[in-house]
Amino acid sequence: MLVVDDQPLFRAGLVALLNATPDMTVVGEAADGDTAVLLAESLRPDVVLMDIRLPGIAALERIVTSGSPARVLVLTTFDLDEYVYEALRLGAAGFVLKESQPARLLAAITAVASGEMQFGPTVMRRLVAAYLRGDVPAAPWIPVGLDDLTDREREVLRLVGTGLTNAAIASKLTVTEGTVKTHLNRVMTKLRLTSRAQAVVMAYESGLVTPQLAG
Incomplete structure (x- = not known):
């Protein structure tokens, strides 16, 4: 270390x-x-x-x-x-x-x-809340690979950005939790993301999620 x-x-x-x-x-x-x-x-x-x-x-x-x-x-x-x-x-x-x-x-x-x-659940909730309040300094971030996502992968990423768990996303999309995990893993690979928290940051700063649409 x-x-x-x-x-x-x-x-x-x-x-x-x-x-x-x-x-x-x-x-x-x-x-x-x-x-x-x-x-x-x-x-x-x-x-x-x-x-x-x-x-x-x-x-x-x-x-x-x-x-x-x-x-x-x-x-x-x-x-x-x-x-x-x-x-x-x-x-x-x-x-x-x-x-x-x-x-x-x-x-x-x-x-x-x-x-x-x-990045624990509490941190994730506070991270999403900070974006919803507009507390985060503006720093547009459009990662390479965003245009390569399928419609379903973009939707999963958008829902992750709103703070939903995999189980909640599965319920909303009427798919299994395993299917959500598969889509999310593909998103992380394509965008070279290393954590769910990083995915939340990217979802907002790329414009995929906005405070007005987060609900």
Whole structure:
């Protein structure tokens, strides 16, 4: 694991906690984004635990687009702010609050390292609500592949953007939940999305969903 934070005492505390945890090893640490990118490329950690305000956004984008196998878990002070929205756009594997209990942080790291995404149902609801209120800074995003979606895939993506679960989408479209999952997996593959939260962001910022039509 690579730990990235510009506060020496906080970073040292994280490193000590992680190294004392079975099955976790810190292979490097960085105090700035440029160093983080270099270490991610050379050390190839499974997880990069990164403070998003470093500037972590630029470093996150470079790590995600570099082909590094590292999955980035964002550390943030606020659970939904402009930095988090941008991190979602860029493909962060999840985020955790800096004031979280150690057990919560360790669980998030374990989940991300095993390939899971750390965006819980509460975060998803708040993310959708923020778009409905117009709280999210405007940042149009039209990903390559959007025009390649079938009508059904676009409809599934639109409904994901409104915050519906797979079960609710299945009921609305009168199909099985398995069919919804299949369509959503195809959407994620075609658009190169890495999480349901990222799909919500894309659905709104591409104009596929608007606050007026979200209901």
